[in-house]
Amino acid sequence: MGLVLLLMFSLVLASCERASTTHGEPNVRVGSKKFTESVILGEMVTQLARSTGASVRHRRELGGTAVLWEALRRGELDVYPEYTGTLRQELLSGRKLPDDAALRVALAEEGLRMSAPLGFNNTYALGMKEAEAERLGIRTISDLRAHPELRFGFSNEFMERGDGWPALRDSYRLPQRDVRGLDHDLAYRGLDAGSVQVTDLYSTDAEIAAYGLRVLVDDVHHFPAYDAVLLYRADFESRAPEALAAILRLSGTLSEEKMVKLNARARLERVPEAQVASDFLAQSLGVSTVVRGEGLASRVWLRTREHLFLVGVSLLAALALAVPLGVLAARSPRLGQGVLGLAGVIQTIPSLALLVVMIPLLGIGSRPAIAALFLYSLLPIVRNTASGLTGIPLEVRESAEALGLPPLARLWRIDLPMASPSILAGIQTAAVINVGTATLGALVGAGGYGQPILTGIRLDDTRLILEGAIPAAVLALLVSGAFEAVGRVLVPKGLRLRAESESR
Amino acid sequence: MYALQDVSKRFGTTQALHSLNLTLPTGRTTVLLGPSGCGKSTLVRLLNGLLHADTGQVLYAGKPLPTDAKALLSLRHRVGYALQGGGLFPHLTGEENVTLMAQHLRWSAARTRERRDVLVELTRFPAEALARYPAQLSGGQRQRVALMRALMLDPEVLLLDEPLGALDPLVRHELQADLRAIFARLRKTVVLVTHDLAEAGFLGDDIVLMREGRVVQQGSLVDLETRPADPFVTRFIQAQRLAPGNGASA
Incomplete structure (x- = not known):
């Protein structure tokens, strides 16, 4: 029974794989996670690679870190934007890597490489409505201990990850019982509607300003650094050296301030990510790219x-x-x-x-x-x-x-x-x-x-x-x-x- | 044609047939008669291998009924079968029902058509109704289609299980007359199951009266009337003769 199933799979999938690649295999395959910042970074990588004449495919909005990590290791992606904290704390959490140098070594063992930091640290943070935080006198995460009745709504990923809610609760000894996991985008709306009072944020989120949120100070330095990097396969260098060189020019070009602005343009002004990326590349790197808008x-x-x-x-x-x-x-x-x-x-x-x-x-x-x-x-x-x-x-x-x-x-x-x-x-x-x-x-x-x-x-x-x-x-x-x-x-x-x- | 030796059949805890011995003569019409639940339908299903006897054996033309699947199929080609209501395939037209086996056996179109025409004439079936589906046919027409289907391969034996059971009295009367004429013309070995004494007397050369899985008496209707083997025979005859609205003259 199981055997028959497997046989069926392989037959059907072999045929459909062929069908889906009839337009020629792209020589650069870029991935991005399903949040705006990652999609913008993915677009930047895509357009830079394309500017060298490479044929590029961008698989946007893949459903979670594990999906991209697996795909990169299996050779179905060449490059995607990642964060050092995610690599150290989640993907390679068993290795207890002390610093980025150790991280590079560990990645090399997987046949992977990591670019120099792009420039911004998008770490986890907790946030709540400015007015409510003021009323309750909450400035730091430690201050939350005095308010056990607060309703927490965290992204599902934050609930699960090694450095997420369970670890945060332990390091701050937080007493709150009403803690729900929900989609990150829905958490903001919950915050606005009052059904959620505290949520996890990324420090480059466009919504911090838009929703009038206060970012609580991580006073015991619980959250590690989440420096944005590009993660790529070691064999990518030999297969498309020009494309890689172009992509790596992104290193050190993005401050937190810049990233918040880019995120806000895409999320709040609804400018397509490809356009946001293209404008940034023209301004910062002097690379002009064409954004093909489809009807x-x-x-x-x-x-x-x-x-x-x-x-x-x-x-x-x-x-x-x-x-x-x-x-x-x-x-x-x-x-x-x-x-x-x-x-x-x-x-x-x-x-x-x-x-x-x-x-x-x-x-x-x-x-x-x-x-x-x-x-x-x-x-x-x-x-x-x-x-x-x-x-x-x-x-x-x-x-x-x-x-x-x-x-x-x-x-x-x-x-x-x-x-x-x-x-x-x-x-x-x-x-x-x-x-x-x-x-x-x-x-x-x-x-x-x-x-x-x-x-x-x-x-x-x-x-x-x-x-x-x-x-x-x-x-x-x-x-x-x-x-x-x-x-x-x-x-x-x-x-x-x-x-x-x-x-x- | 058939000889049953010490044949018995049990379904779960119910003994449908007690050990019985019976001979069904070639070229004659034998009627299995009895009240419902007497085992007559079980008996007829032993004759084409739809059921297998628990004990004893069923001899067909002197040889035991085959047990391997292939030989059993070819036996069934030589033993036509029709049951109450016709058992027609609702997704096929009357004609397709009749010619299904010929098609499966890859008869030529001409041979199939020729045989079909013979059967349409024999069963007095309106030819224009052949293209209709069972849902569009009357009960009597369905039964005639079932009869044609059973006779398509020109079998040696015809097994009919309550063929007229579900029909209204007028249609039933007409079909009884037609069946008698058909049996007389074909001179095949016919085994017909019914619970109706008048029908048995009208159609059968030979009657096998059954009760609770046993054969009570085998003989002609006159034998049963004049020399009953058991008080049950007389009671069964009288019950049907005296039943209001059930004319013995039929």
């Missing part, structure tokens, strides 16, 4: 193609496995229970978790997304195939047997046509669910309608969210309608007549 129609068309690819490939693969499994399940009730149970368990795995689990196996891009969608499609198809087959009336099954039709011919001429309405309904369900779930594929670099949704959430831009959400909803309706039409062609006429006469 709404061509953006949506690109996302539609990516989305259809994810849904189509995963659904076809699921079909090839789930229908035979459904037939087996109908033949042997005990096996059927096992198959349905397993598919049901898969269905309960949160999609984000499943995507992240796939990354070490399948890397980033469309492959992990397709694999996850494939797994989610199995249950509805297997179940409907099995129930369609077991629902065939006894006298029909007996007649087919008594005629002397061999088992395979019975399956093909009688059982499957009779179960076809149910099987089709199962595929339809799987397809519609897939259209929705595929929006999460953007988190692992698979593109699709999730990309504008992700960007829209990050920038608090409803227009962008709708740019992904509306086509996704329309596609779901179209897919559903298409299956109705397919049903009218594929479901035998005699069965439709029967359904009509029964409904009368």
Whole structure:
């Protein structure tokens, strides 16, 4: 069973990998995390590399540090912006690295290198509304000890990481009990609405000024330095030396003040990151780059193609496995229970978790997304195939047997046509669910309608969210309608007549 | 054609057939008669291997029924089968139901058409209704399609399990007459299951009266009436003769 699954994966994924790279392999692959600063830095790197004539692909807004780190180590990315604190405290936390020199050595062992610092330290900090902090007399993190009733809302990453909330609580002995994990972008809005009183910030966040926040002083120096650097593969130097040299010119060019301004331009003034990066490169490095803005129609068309690819490939693969499994399940009730149970368990795995689990196996891009969608499609198809087959009336099954039709011919001429309405309904369900779930594929670099949704959430831009959400909803309706039409062609006429006469 | 030796069948805790011996003569129509639950449908399903006997053996043309799947399929090609309601495939037209096996066995179109035409004439089925789906056919027409389907490969034996069970009295009466004519013309070995005494007497050369998984008596209707082997035979006959609205003259 497991073996069959793996085999299916590798076949399908081998084919889709080829399809996705038909435009020629880019020789520089840049990644960025799903927050604005990282995307701006990723854009700078992309444009600098492109200015040397290299073909560059920027995978924007990948869903978390681990995703990028894995992708870089596996050679699916060449370079992405990272922070020394993240490397020391999280990615290589087991090594207890004392300083950046030790960090460089440890990275070299992984085949990775790190640029000189870009110039700013984007460390964690805690912040609260200026007026409220003034009222309660809170200036430092230590001052929080006197107010155990405060409601804390921290980004999910901050809740989990080694130097995040648990360590902070211990070093300051903080008594607060009402501590929630939520999306970083939502935390600001919670702060504004009053549902959250203290949140974690980055020291270069654009919102500090915009929301009127006070940054609490880290009086026991709990947070380590988070100097921004570019992390790249050692082999990148030999493959694209010119591009690398251009990229490394960023070192030492960005102060905290500059970075806050760039972040604010992108986040608050809604200037596209590519434009923000381009303007900065022209001013600071004298490099002029062209920003290609794409029209709404061509953006949506690109996302539609990516989305259809994810849904189509995963659904076809699921079909090839789930229908035979459904037939087996109908033949042997005990096996059927096992198959349905397993598919049901898969269905309960949160999609984000499943995507992240796939990354070490399948890397980033469309492959992990397709694999996850494939797994989610199995249950509805297997179940409907099995129930369609077991629902065939006894006298029909007996007649087919008594005629002397061999088992395979019975399956093909009688059982499957009779179960076809149910099987089709199962595929339809799987397809519609897939259209929705595929929006999460953007988190692992698979593109699709999730990309504008992700960007829209990050920038608090409803227009962008709708740019992904509306086509996704329309596609779901179209897919559903298409299956109705397919049903009218594929479901035998005699069965439709029967359904009509029964409904009368 | 068939000989059953010490055959018994049990479903879970229910003994459907007690050990019985029975011979079904070639070229004649034998009716398995009895109240519901007497084992007559179980018995007919032993004859084409839809069920396997727990004990004893079923001999077909002197040889035990094959157990391997392939030989069993070819036996079923020689034993036509139709059950109550027809058991038609709802996704196929009447014609497709009838010719399904011929198609599967790759008969030529001409041979299939020729055989179909013979059957349409034999069963007095309206040819224009062949293109209809089972849902568009009347009960009697469905039964005629089922009969054509059972006869398509020109089998040696025809097994009919309550073929007229679900029909209204007029259609039933008409089909009974047609069936008798068909049996007389084909001279095949026919085994027909019914609970209706009049139908048994009208269609059967030979009647096997069953009760609770045992054969009570085998013989002609006259034998059963004049020389009952058991008081149950008389009671069964009288119950049906006296039943209001059930004319013995049918």
